[in-house]
Amino acid sequence: MKELSRIGVLTSGGDAPGMNACIRAAVRRALAEGLEVVGIRRGYAGMIDGDFVEMDRLSVSNILQQGGTILKSARSKAFRTKEGRERAAEHLKAHGVDALVVIGGDGTLEGATRLGEEHNIAVVGCPGTIDNDLFGTDETIGFDSALNTALESIDKIRDTADAHDRLFLIEVMGRDTGFIALSCGIGGGAELVLIPEMLTDMGAIKERILSLMSSQSRSSIVVVAEGDELGGAQKIAEALREESAFDDIDTRVTVLGHVQRGGSPTARDRVLASRLGNAAVEALLEGHSGVMVGIVNNDVKLTPIRNVWGRKKEVDYDLLQLTALLS
Amino acid sequence: MKELSRIGVLTSGGDAPGMNACIRAAVRRALAEGLEVVGIRRGYAGMIDGDFVEMDRLSVSNILQQGGTILKSARSKAFRTKEGRERAAEHLKAHGVDALVVIGGDGTLEGATRLGEEHNIAVVGCPGTIDNDLFGTDETIGFDSALNTALESIDKIRDTADAHDRLFLIEVMGRDTGFIALSCGIGGGAELVLIPEMLTDMGAIKERILSLMSSQSRSSIVVVAEGDELGGAQKIAEALREESAFDDIDTRVTVLGHVQRGGSPTARDRVLASRLGNAAVEALLEGHSGVMVGIVNNDVKLTPIRNVWGRKKEVDYDLLQLTALLS
Amino acid sequence: MKELSRIGVLTSGGDAPGMNACIRAAVRRALAEGLEVVGIRRGYAGMIDGDFVEMDRLSVSNILQQGGTILKSARSKAFRTKEGRERAAEHLKAHGVDALVVIGGDGTLEGATRLGEEHNIAVVGCPGTIDNDLFGTDETIGFDSALNTALESIDKIRDTADAHDRLFLIEVMGRDTGFIALSCGIGGGAELVLIPEMLTDMGAIKERILSLMSSQSRSSIVVVAEGDELGGAQKIAEALREESAFDDIDTRVTVLGHVQRGGSPTARDRVLASRLGNAAVEALLEGHSGVMVGIVNNDVKLTPIRNVWGRKKEVDYDLLQLTALLS
Amino acid sequence: MKELSRIGVLTSGGDAPGMNACIRAAVRRALAEGLEVVGIRRGYAGMIDGDFVEMDRLSVSNILQQGGTILKSARSKAFRTKEGRERAAEHLKAHGVDALVVIGGDGTLEGATRLGEEHNIAVVGCPGTIDNDLFGTDETIGFDSALNTALESIDKIRDTADAHDRLFLIEVMGRDTGFIALSCGIGGGAELVLIPEMLTDMGAIKERILSLMSSQSRSSIVVVAEGDELGGAQKIAEALREESAFDDIDTRVTVLGHVQRGGSPTARDRVLASRLGNAAVEALLEGHSGVMVGIVNNDVKLTPIRNVWGRKKEVDYDLLQLTALLS
Structure with missing residues (x-):
C-alpha cells in the first residue's frame, strides 16, 4: 500500500x-x-x-x-x-x-x-x-442540532396554540424518515406524530383530534414529517378542513423548513x-x-x-x- | 366620578x-x-x-x-x-x-x-x-421579541444559504406593515426587503437579484413581509421562476409563521x-x-x-x- | 405480592x-x-x-x-x-x-x-x-442540558477572549467528575481541560499555556471542573499569577455556577x-x-x-x- | 477643509x-x-x-x-x-x-x-x-445584548432557586452604573436590585429579604450590579451570613461575569x-x-x-x- x-x-x-x-x-x-x-x-x-x-x-x-x-x-x-x-x-x-x-x-x-x-x-x-x-x-x-432547533420552534408555537385553543400542524424535516418528527413529538408534548414509516390513517387521525379538541376545548399539536404518506402538513390540513366537524376548529399549519439545517x-x-x-x-x-x-x-x-x-x-x-x- | x-x-x-x-x-x-x-x-x-x-x-x-x-x-x-x-x-x-x-x-x-x-x-x-x-x-x-425570533431564524437560514449559494426568500409577519421585515433586513444583512408600504417592482427586483447572484456567485437573502403587494414570499418566488434567467438560481422559500408569536x-x-x-x-x-x-x-x-x-x-x-x- | x-x-x-x-x-x-x-x-x-x-x-x-x-x-x-x-x-x-x-x-x-x-x-x-x-x-x-448551557456560555466568552487576546479559565460544574468539563472542552475548542479524575500538574499546565499564548499571541480557553484537584478555576488562576511569566498574560476567571442547573x-x-x-x-x-x-x-x-x-x-x-x- | x-x-x-x-x-x-x-x-x-x-x-x-x-x-x-x-x-x-x-x-x-x-x-x-x-x-x-444574556441566565437560576426555596444573589456587570441591573431586575422579576447609584442600606435589605423568605417560604432573587457600594454580590452574601437570622436561608451567589460581553x-x-x-x-x-x-x-x-x-x-x-x- x-x-x-x-x-x-x-x-x-x-x-x-x-x-x-x-x-x-x-x-x-x-x-x-x-x-x-x-x-x-x-x-x-x-x-x-x-x-x-x-x-x-x-x-x-x-x-x-x-x-x-x-x-x-x-x-x-x-x-x-x-x-x-x-x-x-x-x-x-x-x-x-x-x-x-x-x-x-x-x-x-x-x-x-x-x-x-x-x-x-x-x-x-x-x-x-x-x-x-x-x-x-x-x-x-x-441530527441533534436540527432536532433542538425544531423543538424550540414547537415550544414557541405551543404558546400561541394555547393562547388561542388552536390545532397546529407543524411540519418538520424528514423526507424518508421520522427521526426528527418522533423525538419532536415526545419532546414537544405533541398529541400526534405522523411519519413516513407509517401509513397515515386519516379516519383515525380525525377521530383522535376531534376527541382531543372537544373533550377539553384545548390546543393540540400534531407533528408531521415532510415525507408523511399524504405529503406533509398542508395536505393533512386540507383533508381535515373537508370535514364539517372541523369547521369550528381553528387549524393552522407551520412548515419549519430550512431553519432546521442551520445554526450553531x-x-x-x-x-x-x-x-x-x-x-x-x-x-x-x-x-x-x-x-x-x-x-x-x-x-x-x-x-x-x-x-x-x-x-x-x-x-x-x-x-x-x-x-x-x-x- | x-x-x-x-x-x-x-x-x-x-x-x-x-x-x-x-x-x-x-x-x-x-x-x-x-x-x-x-x-x-x-x-x-x-x-x-x-x-x-x-x-x-x-x-x-x-x-x-x-x-x-x-x-x-x-x-x-x-x-x-x-x-x-x-x-x-x-x-x-x-x-x-x-x-x-x-x-x-x-x-x-x-x-x-x-x-x-x-x-x-x-x-x-x-x-x-x-x-x-x-x-x-x-x-x-x-415587537422586540418577534423581531429577535425572526432574526435568529434568518441567521440559521443564512448558514445553509451560504453553504449552497442559494437565494432565499424569507417571509416574516406583517400583514399591513413592514416593521419586522425592515429591522430583520438590516439585522440579518438581507440583500433586499419587501414591505407592504412600498410598491413591489418585480422588474427592479429581478435585476438586482441577478446582479447580486451573478457577480459573486454567492447567496442572497430577501426578507418579505407577508403583506407585501404581491402577496408574500411564495408569490415572489413564482414570479422569479417564470424568468429563464432564474433557471440556474437555486431559489428557496421559508415562511417563518407563527413561531414569531411565541417564546419567552x-x-x-x-x-x-x-x-x-x-x-x-x-x-x-x-x-x-x-x-x-x-x-x-x-x-x-x-x-x-x-x-x-x-x-x-x-x-x-x-x-x-x-x-x-x-x- | x-x-x-x-x-x-x-x-x-x-x-x-x-x-x-x-x-x-x-x-x-x-x-x-x-x-x-x-x-x-x-x-x-x-x-x-x-x-x-x-x-x-x-x-x-x-x-x-x-x-x-x-x-x-x-x-x-x-x-x-x-x-x-x-x-x-x-x-x-x-x-x-x-x-x-x-x-x-x-x-x-x-x-x-x-x-x-x-x-x-x-x-x-x-x-x-x-x-x-x-x-x-x-x-x-x-446532563445534556447542562452541557449545552455551559457550552453556550463558553462560546460567548470565546468572543471576548479573542477580542482581547486573553486567557480565560472557565469553571463548570462537576464536583467529583469531569463529564461536563470534557464535553465542553471538545465542544468549546478549549486548549486545556482539568478534571477531578486526573492529577493537576501545574508545571505542565503553565508550560502549555505559555507556549500557546506566546506562539501566536492569541486567546486561550481552559475549562476547569469545579472538583479539580487544585480546587477550581480561581485557585488555578492564583497559581498561574504567582509565576512572573504570566505577568503579561491577561488572565480572567468565570465560574458558570448555578446557571447550568436551570433552563428548558x-x-x-x-x-x-x-x-x-x-x-x-x-x-x-x-x-x-x-x-x-x-x-x-x-x-x-x-x-x-x-x-x-x-x-x-x-x-x-x-x-x-x-x-x-x-x- | x-x-x-x-x-x-x-x-x-x-x-x-x-x-x-x-x-x-x-x-x-x-x-x-x-x-x-x-x-x-x-x-x-x-x-x-x-x-x-x-x-x-x-x-x-x-x-x-x-x-x-x-x-x-x-x-x-x-x-x-x-x-x-x-x-x-x-x-x-x-x-x-x-x-x-x-x-x-x-x-x-x-x-x-x-x-x-x-x-x-x-x-x-x-x-x-x-x-x-x-x-x-x-x-x-x-447594552441590549448584554441585558438579554444576563436575563436568560437569571431565568435559569430562577428555576433552581424555586426548586430549592433559595435566596440567590446574582451579580451583573456595571462597575459604575446600574442600567443592566435595573432592567434585569424588572425583567427577571427580582425581589431587590442594588445599583452603584444608590447607597446600600444593609439593614433595610436584610429586613426585606427576611420578610420575603419567611412569609412564603419561597425563593428570592436579588440582582446586584458589580459596582454596588458594598462591592458586589459576594460581599453582600457575607454580610447576610453574619446575621443569625440567615442561618436557615440557603443563600447562593452567582457572578455572571464575562459571558455578558459576548454572543451574537x-x-x-x-x-x-x-x-x-x-x-x-x-x-x-x-x-x-x-x-x-x-x-x-x-x-x-x-x-x-x-x-x-x-x-x-x-x-x-x-x-x-x-x-x-x-x-
Missing part, C-alpha cells in the same frame, strides 16, 4: 450543523500526523471543476461552533456519470490527493465509493445529515463530529477504504459503505406509543 | 410575547392600590360568556417570562355587534367590574372604546401586538410590558378612560384611543436605504 | 433540567394504568413532613419544557437517620402509598433503597443529575426523561424494587441500586487526548 | 456585541462613498504599533451577527501619554489616514479627542459599551450599530470632528465628545420602584 501523504476533505449533499466541526477535526488530526490537506469546495461539483484550496491549522480555526460548511456543498449530476468521476479523479491526481474524507449523507457516500473503486482512491465517509437515517451509526452529525451545532453534535472527523483520518492511516465511520454504542465503528447504502436505520416505534401515552 | 374598586384585565387579538408580563404588572399594581382584580378569559368572547376568574398575587407569579397569555385570547364576531357588547357589559356589571385594562392591537382597542362609551365603563388600553404599527407608542409589546419575551419587552401594565392602572386611578398608554421618547404617554384607531405608525424609510447600502 | 394501587413520585438532591419531563411521564403512565399518584414535595424533607399532593393529568400539563422541578427538591439530614425514615414511612402508609418513583442522584437513590428495605416499600429510581456520573445508564437526566431541557433530555419516567412505572408494575432504570446502548435497563451506589461511571479518557489534539 | 479620502476604523476598550455590525456599516458606507478604509487592530495599542490592515467589502462580510470584534480591542497605557499619541499619529499619516471612526466607551472617546486635537485628525465616535452610561445617546451598542448581538443592537456606523461616516463626510454619534428619541444626533466625557447618563429611578412594586 502506498504511503498516505496528502488527503482531500469535502462536504456534500444537504448541509448539517456540525459539518464544520468535522472538517476541523479531520484537518487537524491529519496535520498532526504530518499529512497535507486539501479542501475541496462545493462537494463533487467542485471536485470536477478543480475548486481546491490548501488547508492549514488556521483555515479551520473558529469554525467549530459555526453552522453550514466553510467548504460549501452542492449536488452534482455530472458526478453520477462515469465521465464526471473521471474528470474529478484527474483533478485529484493532479493535486496529489491520495485519499478522501467525505462528509455527507447516503448519496455522498455512494458517490465516494464509486470514485474510490473506479480510480483507486482511498475514501472514508463521515455520516453528516440531519435525517439520522444512516445505517452504521447511532447518530448522524447534525449542539454540544452533542460538536463532540460527535470531532470524534468522527478524527476517526476518519485514523481509518485512512490504518489503510481502510470504502468504509464509513460511525458511533455505535458509544464506540467508533467502521462499516463498509456498500452496507450503508440503501439500508435505512429503523426508527424506534416504541417512541410513537410513548407520545400517545404521555400527551 | 365613582371610586374605583374592582377592575377587569383581558388580552385580545393575536397573542404577543410580553402579554403575561403586562397582565402581571397590571394585577400587582392594582392589588397594591387596594383594588380587586378579575381576569377575563378569551378576550371579548369570554366577556360575553362570563368566563371570569378572580386574581391575586399568586395568579400572576412565574408568568413574567412566559410567552402566550395565561388569560388566553380569541377573536369575537359577536362583540362587534351592539347586542354582543350589551351582554358583555351585563356580565361586567354582575361581577362589579368598574373599569378595564385591555391588552391587544388595533381591533382590541376599538372594541374597548365602543364598550366603554356605550356602557359607561372606564377603559385603558395597552398596545400588545408584534406588528408595532400602533400610533401613540414608539414600540408595542411583543426579550428583556426589552418585559420592561416595556411591565411599565405599560403599571401605567394603565395608574391612568384608571387618575380617572382616565378611552386612552391607550404608550412609551414615547422614553416617557409614558396617554393617547385617546380614537386617535390611535386606523392611524398607522410610519416605518422609517431610511432603514430601507440603509439595508441596500450595507448588504 | 400486593397489587399496586397508589404510587408516590418525588425529586431529591440537586435539581436538573428534565426532572419535570420525568415526573410528567411517570404520572401519566401511572394514571394510564389505573393507578393513583401522589406527589411528594421537597424530596425526603417533604416526605417526613407529610407534604403530599394528589396528582392528575392536569397537574403535569405544560411542564415538559420547564426547568427546575414542580415538586421542588431539598436535602434532608433527618432522612439519613432511621428515625427520620420511620416518620417518612408512616406518612406514606397513612396516605396509602405502596410504591415510589424517586428522581435524583446517588444520595437520593441510596436513601430510597434504605427506606424500601426497612419498610417494605417498592422503590424504583430514575437517574436525575447534571453530573452524568451514575453507573447503570449511559446518560443521566439533565434539551430535546435529548426530554426524550430520555420521558422514557425513564415511563419505564420506572413499568418496572414497578412488573414487581421490581430497589432498582434504577437507565438507558444502556439505547435500551432500557434495570440495575440494582446497590450496584449503582458509590460506583462511578468512568469518563472517556480518549476525549481528553482529542481536546489536546484538536485545539 | 481637506477632502476626505482614506479613513481608519478601530474598536477600543471593553468589547461589546454589535461592534462588528458597526465596523461593517462604517466600512461599507465609506466604500460606497468612494473612500478607502484601513482597519486598525487592537485599538490604540495597534495604532501605536502600526498594526493596520486594508479593508474592502469582503473584509466585513458575514460578521454582522458575530460577537466580539474582528479588529480586536485592547487597553493602551502608552496612548495616555503625549508621546504615545505622537507615535500613533505618525503611523496614521504614514498610511494616509485623514480621519477616524472610533468605537468604544468613555475612555476610547476621550483618547480619540485628544489625538484629534493634537494632530489635526478628524474623529467621530460611536458609543460601544454594554454599560449604556454614555451621555448623548439613548442606548449604547451592546440582538436585533436591536444590530440595527443600532448599523445606523451609528453609517452615521459616523456621514458625519465625517459633512466635516464634523470631535463628536459622538448617538440615537436620541429615535433620531441620529451628534454630541461634542467633550460634553460626553465624564458625564454619566442617569438611570431611570422609577424602574427601581417598579421592581419593588411588582415583585
Whole structure:
C-alpha cells in the first residue's frame, strides 16, 4: 500500500450543523500526523471543476461552533456519470490527493465509493445529515442540532396554540424518515406524530383530534414529517378542513423548513463530529477504504459503505406509543 | 366620578410575547392600590360568556417570562355587534367590574372604546401586538421579541444559504406593515426587503437579484413581509421562476409563521410590558378612560384611543436605504 | 405480592433540567394504568413532613419544557437517620402509598433503597443529575442540558477572549467528575481541560499555556471542573499569577455556577426523561424494587441500586487526548 | 477643509456585541462613498504599533451577527501619554489616514479627542459599551445584548432557586452604573436590585429579604450590579451570613461575569450599530470632528465628545420602584 501523504476533505449533499466541526477535526488530526490537506469546495461539483484550496491549522480555526460548511456543498449530476468521476479523479491526481474524507449523507457516500473503486482512491465517509437515517451509526452529525432547533420552534408555537385553543400542524424535516418528527413529538408534548414509516390513517387521525379538541376545548399539536404518506402538513390540513366537524376548529399549519439545517451545532453534535472527523483520518492511516465511520454504542465503528447504502436505520416505534401515552 | 374598586384585565387579538408580563404588572399594581382584580378569559368572547376568574398575587407569579397569555385570547364576531357588547357589559356589571385594562392591537382597542362609551365603563388600553404599527407608542409589546425570533431564524437560514449559494426568500409577519421585515433586513444583512408600504417592482427586483447572484456567485437573502403587494414570499418566488434567467438560481422559500408569536419575551419587552401594565392602572386611578398608554421618547404617554384607531405608525424609510447600502 | 394501587413520585438532591419531563411521564403512565399518584414535595424533607399532593393529568400539563422541578427538591439530614425514615414511612402508609418513583442522584437513590428495605416499600429510581456520573445508564437526566448551557456560555466568552487576546479559565460544574468539563472542552475548542479524575500538574499546565499564548499571541480557553484537584478555576488562576511569566498574560476567571442547573431541557433530555419516567412505572408494575432504570446502548435497563451506589461511571479518557489534539 | 479620502476604523476598550455590525456599516458606507478604509487592530495599542490592515467589502462580510470584534480591542497605557499619541499619529499619516471612526466607551472617546486635537485628525465616535452610561445617546451598542444574556441566565437560576426555596444573589456587570441591573431586575422579576447609584442600606435589605423568605417560604432573587457600594454580590452574601437570622436561608451567589460581553448581538443592537456606523461616516463626510454619534428619541444626533466625557447618563429611578412594586 502506498504511503498516505496528502488527503482531500469535502462536504456534500444537504448541509448539517456540525459539518464544520468535522472538517476541523479531520484537518487537524491529519496535520498532526504530518499529512497535507486539501479542501475541496462545493462537494463533487467542485471536485470536477478543480475548486481546491490548501488547508492549514488556521483555515479551520473558529469554525467549530459555526453552522453550514466553510467548504460549501452542492449536488452534482455530472458526478453520477462515469465521465464526471473521471474528470474529478484527474483533478485529484493532479493535486496529489491520495485519499478522501467525505462528509455527507447516503448519496455522498455512494458517490465516494464509486470514485474510490473506479480510480483507486482511498475514501472514508463521515455520516453528516440531519435525517439520522444512516445505517452504521447511532447518530448522524447534525441530527441533534436540527432536532433542538425544531423543538424550540414547537415550544414557541405551543404558546400561541394555547393562547388561542388552536390545532397546529407543524411540519418538520424528514423526507424518508421520522427521526426528527418522533423525538419532536415526545419532546414537544405533541398529541400526534405522523411519519413516513407509517401509513397515515386519516379516519383515525380525525377521530383522535376531534376527541382531543372537544373533550377539553384545548390546543393540540400534531407533528408531521415532510415525507408523511399524504405529503406533509398542508395536505393533512386540507383533508381535515373537508370535514364539517372541523369547521369550528381553528387549524393552522407551520412548515419549519430550512431553519432546521442551520445554526450553531449542539454540544452533542460538536463532540460527535470531532470524534468522527478524527476517526476518519485514523481509518485512512490504518489503510481502510470504502468504509464509513460511525458511533455505535458509544464506540467508533467502521462499516463498509456498500452496507450503508440503501439500508435505512429503523426508527424506534416504541417512541410513537410513548407520545400517545404521555400527551 | 365613582371610586374605583374592582377592575377587569383581558388580552385580545393575536397573542404577543410580553402579554403575561403586562397582565402581571397590571394585577400587582392594582392589588397594591387596594383594588380587586378579575381576569377575563378569551378576550371579548369570554366577556360575553362570563368566563371570569378572580386574581391575586399568586395568579400572576412565574408568568413574567412566559410567552402566550395565561388569560388566553380569541377573536369575537359577536362583540362587534351592539347586542354582543350589551351582554358583555351585563356580565361586567354582575361581577362589579368598574373599569378595564385591555391588552391587544388595533381591533382590541376599538372594541374597548365602543364598550366603554356605550356602557359607561372606564377603559385603558395597552398596545400588545408584534406588528408595532400602533400610533401613540414608539414600540408595542411583543415587537422586540418577534423581531429577535425572526432574526435568529434568518441567521440559521443564512448558514445553509451560504453553504449552497442559494437565494432565499424569507417571509416574516406583517400583514399591513413592514416593521419586522425592515429591522430583520438590516439585522440579518438581507440583500433586499419587501414591505407592504412600498410598491413591489418585480422588474427592479429581478435585476438586482441577478446582479447580486451573478457577480459573486454567492447567496442572497430577501426578507418579505407577508403583506407585501404581491402577496408574500411564495408569490415572489413564482414570479422569479417564470424568468429563464432564474433557471440556474437555486431559489428557496421559508415562511417563518407563527413561531414569531411565541417564546419567552426579550428583556426589552418585559420592561416595556411591565411599565405599560403599571401605567394603565395608574391612568384608571387618575380617572382616565378611552386612552391607550404608550412609551414615547422614553416617557409614558396617554393617547385617546380614537386617535390611535386606523392611524398607522410610519416605518422609517431610511432603514430601507440603509439595508441596500450595507448588504 | 400486593397489587399496586397508589404510587408516590418525588425529586431529591440537586435539581436538573428534565426532572419535570420525568415526573410528567411517570404520572401519566401511572394514571394510564389505573393507578393513583401522589406527589411528594421537597424530596425526603417533604416526605417526613407529610407534604403530599394528589396528582392528575392536569397537574403535569405544560411542564415538559420547564426547568427546575414542580415538586421542588431539598436535602434532608433527618432522612439519613432511621428515625427520620420511620416518620417518612408512616406518612406514606397513612396516605396509602405502596410504591415510589424517586428522581435524583446517588444520595437520593441510596436513601430510597434504605427506606424500601426497612419498610417494605417498592422503590424504583430514575437517574436525575447534571453530573452524568451514575453507573447503570449511559446518560443521566439533565446532563445534556447542562452541557449545552455551559457550552453556550463558553462560546460567548470565546468572543471576548479573542477580542482581547486573553486567557480565560472557565469553571463548570462537576464536583467529583469531569463529564461536563470534557464535553465542553471538545465542544468549546478549549486548549486545556482539568478534571477531578486526573492529577493537576501545574508545571505542565503553565508550560502549555505559555507556549500557546506566546506562539501566536492569541486567546486561550481552559475549562476547569469545579472538583479539580487544585480546587477550581480561581485557585488555578492564583497559581498561574504567582509565576512572573504570566505577568503579561491577561488572565480572567468565570465560574458558570448555578446557571447550568436551570433552563428548558434539551430535546435529548426530554426524550430520555420521558422514557425513564415511563419505564420506572413499568418496572414497578412488573414487581421490581430497589432498582434504577437507565438507558444502556439505547435500551432500557434495570440495575440494582446497590450496584449503582458509590460506583462511578468512568469518563472517556480518549476525549481528553482529542481536546489536546484538536485545539 | 481637506477632502476626505482614506479613513481608519478601530474598536477600543471593553468589547461589546454589535461592534462588528458597526465596523461593517462604517466600512461599507465609506466604500460606497468612494473612500478607502484601513482597519486598525487592537485599538490604540495597534495604532501605536502600526498594526493596520486594508479593508474592502469582503473584509466585513458575514460578521454582522458575530460577537466580539474582528479588529480586536485592547487597553493602551502608552496612548495616555503625549508621546504615545505622537507615535500613533505618525503611523496614521504614514498610511494616509485623514480621519477616524472610533468605537468604544468613555475612555476610547476621550483618547480619540485628544489625538484629534493634537494632530489635526478628524474623529467621530460611536458609543460601544454594554454599560449604556454614555451621555448623548439613548442606548449604547451592546447594552441590549448584554441585558438579554444576563436575563436568560437569571431565568435559569430562577428555576433552581424555586426548586430549592433559595435566596440567590446574582451579580451583573456595571462597575459604575446600574442600567443592566435595573432592567434585569424588572425583567427577571427580582425581589431587590442594588445599583452603584444608590447607597446600600444593609439593614433595610436584610429586613426585606427576611420578610420575603419567611412569609412564603419561597425563593428570592436579588440582582446586584458589580459596582454596588458594598462591592458586589459576594460581599453582600457575607454580610447576610453574619446575621443569625440567615442561618436557615440557603443563600447562593452567582457572578455572571464575562459571558455578558459576548454572543451574537440582538436585533436591536444590530440595527443600532448599523445606523451609528453609517452615521459616523456621514458625519465625517459633512466635516464634523470631535463628536459622538448617538440615537436620541429615535433620531441620529451628534454630541461634542467633550460634553460626553465624564458625564454619566442617569438611570431611570422609577424602574427601581417598579421592581419593588411588582415583585
